[in-house]
Amino acid sequence: MKQYRNLLADVGFDYGDPDLPMVFGSETELKLISPSRKSFSSYYQNGG
Amino acid sequence: MAANNTGAFVRDPEKPWEREGLNHFETEEMKQIAKGAASGNVHCLPERIKNEILRIGISPEDFHLGQVGINLPDGARLYIDGSHIEASTSECRDPRQVVCLEKAMERIIYEAALQAQEICGRQIFIFKNNTDGRGNSYGYHQNFALLRNFFEELLNEGSFWRQAWLSFIISDQIYTGGGKVGSEKGGKECDYQISQRADHISAVCGHDTMDKRPLINYRDEPLADRDKWGRLHVICGDSNMSEIATCLKIGAKALVLNMLQHQYFTREKPDEYKNLFISDPVGAFKAISRDLTCQKPLLFTANGKKSALEIQKTWSAFLRNFYLHSFCRYRNRWIGEVVEKREQILKWTEKHDRILDSILDWRIKRRMIKTYIRTGFKKRGQKITYQNENVRTMDISYHDIGPSGLFNRYNQLGNVENLAGESDTRNYMENPPENTRAWLRGQLIKHYPSYLTDVDWGMVSFPIIIGDFKDKIRLKIEPLGSTMDKVGGLFDGTKTFEQFCGKFISFYLNRKENF
Numbered sequence: 001m002k003q004y005r006n007l008l009a010d011v012g013f014d015y016g017d018p019d020l021p022m023v024f025g026s027e028t029e030l031k032l033i034s035p036s037r038k039s040f041s042s043y044y045q046n047g048g
Numbered sequence: 049m050a051a052n053n054t055g056a057f058v059r060d061p062e063k064p065w066e067r068e069g070l071n072h073f074e075t076e077e078m079k080q081i082a083k084g085a086a087s088g089n090v091h092c093l094p095e096r097i098k099n100e101i102l103r104i105g106i107s108p109e110d111f112h113l114g115q116v117g118i119n120l121p122d123g124a125r126l127y128i129d130g131s132h133i134e135a136s137t138s139e140c141r142d143p144r145q146v147v148c149l150e151k152a153m154e155r156i157i158y159e160a161a162l163q164a165q166e167i168c169g170r171q172i173f174i175f176k177n178n179t180d181g182r183g184n185s186y187g188y189h190q191n192f193a194l195l196r197n198f199f200e201e202l203l204n205e206g207s208f209w210r211q212a213w214l215s216f217i218i219s220d221q222i223y224t225g226g227g228k229v230g231s232e233k234g235g236k237e238c239d240y241q242i243s244q245r246a247d248h249i250s251a252v253c254g255h256d257t258m259d260k261r262p263l264i265n266y267r268d269e270p271l272a273d274r275d276k277w278g279r280l281h282v283i284c285g286d287s288n289m290s291e292i293a294t295c296l297k298i299g300a301k302a303l304v305l306n307m308l309q310h311q312y313f314t315r316e317k318p319d320e321y322k323n324l325f326i327s328d329p330v331g332a333f334k335a336i337s338r339d340l341t342c343q344k345p346l347l348f349t350a351n352g353k354k355s356a357l358e359i360q361k362t363w364s365a366f367l368r369n370f371y372l373h374s375f376c377r378y379r380n381r382w383i384g385e386v387v388e389k390r391e392q393i394l395k396w397t398e399k400h401d402r403i404l405d406s407i408l409d410w411r412i413k414r415r416m417i418k419t420y421i422r423t424g425f426k427k428r429g430q431k432i433t434y435q436n437e438n439v440r441t442m443d444i445s446y447h448d449i450g451p452s453g454l455f456n457r458y459n460q461l462g463n464v465e466n467l468a469g470e471s472d473t474r475n476y477m478e479n480p481p482e483n484t485r486a487w488l489r490g491q492l493i494k495h496y497p498s499y500l501t502d503v504d505w506g507m508v509s510f511p512i513i514i515g516d517f518k519d520k521i522r523l524k525i526e527p528l529g530s531t532m533d534k535v536g537g538l539f540d541g542t543k544t545f546e547q548f549c550g551k552f553i554s555f556y557l558n559r560k561e562n563f
Binding site for chain 1: 133134135136137138139140141143146149150153157161172173174175176177178180186187188189190191192193195196197273276277287294298301302303305306309310311377378379380383449483484526527528529561
């Protein structure tokens with residue numbers, strides 16, 4: 001436990017801090033398509 | 049795909065789904081873009097984002113930019129990686145921040161795409177999903193900053209932590225899955241499955257993120273002090289349109305990792321912990337994806353066969369025990385919300401409750417498709433199957449980030465439970481989280497973009513100009529080092545860059561800890 005406290009302190013977390021000692025985030029890859037009318041389904045053209 | 053007379057490949061416009069045919073820099077304009085990217089001299093104005101999106105929006109398949117990065121005032125980063133746009137949120141400490149930053153990014157990209165449409169005269173669609181249904185996948189990567197020792201233990205073959213972690217990430221798809229019509233990559237045939245990524249995962253662990261994708265990715269790029277930090281890069285999860293699913297996906301993992309990092313199971317070993325030893329995790333991941341009841345005993349554990357729901361309920365008990373007892377010192381409101389919302393969703397899953405059709409992506413999408421199939425049969429008397437082209441299009445257009453996207457249209461009608469309001473989204477289009485290093489990065493980008501010579505996750509570079517004195521600094525920033533609490537004074541009452549430099553030097557010389 002003492003080692004854990006020291007490691008937390010080492011990266012800047014205070015063991016007594018009421019905030020969860022975690023930092024996180026996300027990366028999203030988004031697909032971009034600019035289709036010709038013929039190749040894409042008619043779904044969009046029909047409006048549902 | 050065909051070769052033109054310059055030897056460069058051009059795409060067949062009739063086959064927009066094909067990934068082949070990415071060209072390298074052929075035009076003078078593209079060479080200039082490549083040169084700018086290589087120099088790392090990234091300008092940070094929002095207009096630049098739009099310009100970059102405009103460039104790929106005009107003809108996204110015709111060139112390969114490599115990585116062109118744009119840093120945003122909210123501390124996030126947007127870049128062009130091959131044929132796709134990649135958007136990273138800034139560093140967060142609350143999963144609702146991730147939700148808001150993702151929504152803000154969707155808004156920024158969509159607005160840029162609208163401009164691109166006006167110029168090129170063609171519709172542009174941008175999808176936040178993970179597969180084109182033709183065997184190609186693109187990722188959604190979750191990142192967690194861990195203590196270095198724990199990070200190394202977690203990746204260690206045979207470690208208990210790794211087994212426990214695997215049991216969680218293969219079964220949390222029952223509330224985080226994006227939903228997918230059919231199967232890919234030679235996977236067992238099915239009409240519909242929970243996870244978009246399951247067919248694209250083929251290894252328990254490994255370095256690869258493009259071909260032999262693993263459940264546990266060995267990437268070791270802490271983007272911070274390597275002696276202290278490890279960044280866990282989770283690549284097996286799906287993108288979500290549902291805000292609740294995004295929040296639970298990130299929040300529950302953060303809670304599990306913190307619990308493991310805190311050595312929970314070395315102090316307490318309840319009997320149920322044997323449920324966490326699962327054989328053939330890759331096979332189990334794919335099997336769970338095809339079990340739409342979430343309750344078939346498909347997982348072989350040290351305690352016998354269990355379902356994904358049972359494994360997640362086991363984790364619920366651990367999480368409740370660790371976080372919700374009276375002497376838990378963590379007081380973040382989101383912790384209780386994530387633990388309880390997750391438990392509620394598991395209860396609804398057990399009862400096959402239809403309320404999940406307005407919360408979870410894979411359930412919302414399945415309901416839409418089932419409705420389409422049923423009404424199509426009623427109206428025309430035709431039997432519509434999951435192989436129908438319109439059903440396949442629905443599968444993809446659910447994830448369109450524009451207002452015509454199926455999820456967004458359904459949401460507009462008030463049918464979906466949300467977390468991020470309009471004001472939150474607008475706020476995170478311009479402002480970074482205050483409690484991580486993203487704050488300093490975002491403020492510098494917001495106030496002094498033209499002075500920044502380089503910006504990266506763990507570093508900002510800028511000149512120091514005070515009267516005749518000129519120097520430059522490459523400032524390393526640690527995940528918790530440059531929060532608003534710690535360096536907010538640098539911007540208070542500062543009107544010019546020179547004034548900022550004066551304050552910065554004074555602050556830098558008197559600092560008690562690293563940035």
